[in-house]
Amino acid sequence: MADTAQPNAELLEWPKKDKRRFLHAVYRVGDLDRTIKFYTEAFGMKLLRKRDVPEEKYANAFLGFGPEHSNFVVELTYNYGVTSYDIGTGFGHFAIATPDVYKLVEDIRAKGGNVTREPGPVKGGSSVIAFVKDPDGYIFEIIQRASTPEPLCQVMLRVGDLERSIKFYEKALGMKVVKKVDRPEYKYTLAMLGYAEEHETTVLELTYNYGVTEYTKGNAYAQIAIGTDDVYKSAEVINHVTQELGGKITRQPGPIPGINTKIVSFLDPDGWKTVLVDNEDFLKELQ
Numbered sequence: 001m002a003d004t005a006q007p008n009a010e011l012l013e014w015p016k017k018d019k020r021r022f023l024h025a026v027y028r029v030g031d032l033d034r035t036i037k038f039y040t041e042a043f044g045m046k047l048l049r050k051r052d053v054p055e056e057k058y059a060n061a062f063l064g065f066g067p068e069h070s071n072f073v074v075e076l077t078y079n080y081g082v083t084s085y086d087i088g089t090g091f092g093h094f095a096i097a098t099p100d101v102y103k104l105v106e107d108i109r110a111k112g113g114n115v116t117r118e119p120g121p122v123k124g125g126s127s128v129i130a131f132v133k134d135p136d137g138y139i140f141e142i143i144q145r146a147s148t149p150e151p152l153c154q155v156m157l158r159v160g161d162l163e164r165s166i167k168f169y170e171k172a173l174g175m176k177v178v179k180k181v182d183r184p185e186y187k188y189t190l191a192m193l194g195y196a197e198e199h200e201t202t203v204l205e206l207t208y209n210y211g212v213t214e215y216t217k218g219n220a221y222a223q224i225a226i227g228t229d230d231v232y233k234s235a236e237v238i239n240h241v242t243q244e245l246g247g248k249i250t251r252q253p254g255p256i257p258g259i260n261t262k263i264v265s266f267l268d269p270d271g272w273k274t275v276l277v278d279n280e281d282f283l284k285e286l287q
């Protein structure tokens with residue numbers, strides 16, 4: 001099919017019919033053991049797996065609140081010899097839901113965590129939140145929420161045009177807007193997008209600050225990985241949507257040499273990266 005041809009309606013429906021799930025957020029840290037210690041002791045995450053790839057001079061650690069076949073997790077990357085990164089201004093935070101923000105924040109402080117915003121109601125709203133920084137400077141929002149199946153509940157990124165981003169994530173990724181909040185008194189609008197309600201699963205929180213259209217990306221945060229049943233069909237839709245809204249495919253669909261897991265990688269209109277990973281191949285990696 002030529003790039004300019006209109007894809008059929010059935011293909012454009014595919015992202016909504018596909019089995020999509022947030023798998024992990026990938027980012028770089030300067031000392032793997034330091035972060036593992038902090039996330040397990042201060043946040044209460046579990047270390048799920050670790051792999052060292054000396055021939056490529058990097059190592060990974062996967063941590064989360066539940067197993068990877070059901071929960072969203074973080075994939076930390078350590079590049080041999082690189083001890084610090086620039087987080088940039090566009091990355092916002094990861095979030096952890098807990099029934100008692102005050103208690104978790106005290107535990108984090110006791111483990112040497114840097115509390116940058118004390119617990120209390122969010123400005124302009126009523127949810128109780130706090131902000132803490134991890135050893136590399138990544139911000140974690142701590143959010144009060146009665147028990148949830150997915151404590152690792154948000155990835156927040158700043159975008160330059162919220163309506164364009166919403167269209168992109170709806171059309172290219174089949175997400176739904178599960179919440180939208182405008183706080184004119186604080187000059188921002190945010191949208192929560194995902195595959196289920198906020199308390200059920202991880203959501204992508206996109207924040208638009210009035211009048212701000214550009215942010216720096218730094219080199220620390222990398223991408224979100226999302227599961228799919230068909231990377232090839234997904235790539236056809238993404239290719240179409242990027243022509244309409246911006247963004248681009250950065251890695252054509254197909255198996256990764258060596259691992260054989262099929263993926264497709266792409267950038268959204270702001271340059272934020274997503275990787276779609278074949279669901280079956282991913283489960284094989286976990287065995």
Ligand SMILES: N[C@@H](CCC(=O)N[C@@H](CS)C(=O)NCC(=O)O)C(=O)O
Pocket residue numbers: 092117121122123158186188207209
């Ligand atoms: N200018 C903010 C807009 C987003 C925002 O303010 N988010 C809320 C949480 S939803 C917040 O951080 N509030 C600060 C507070 O309540 O102290 C940003 O880009 O991070």
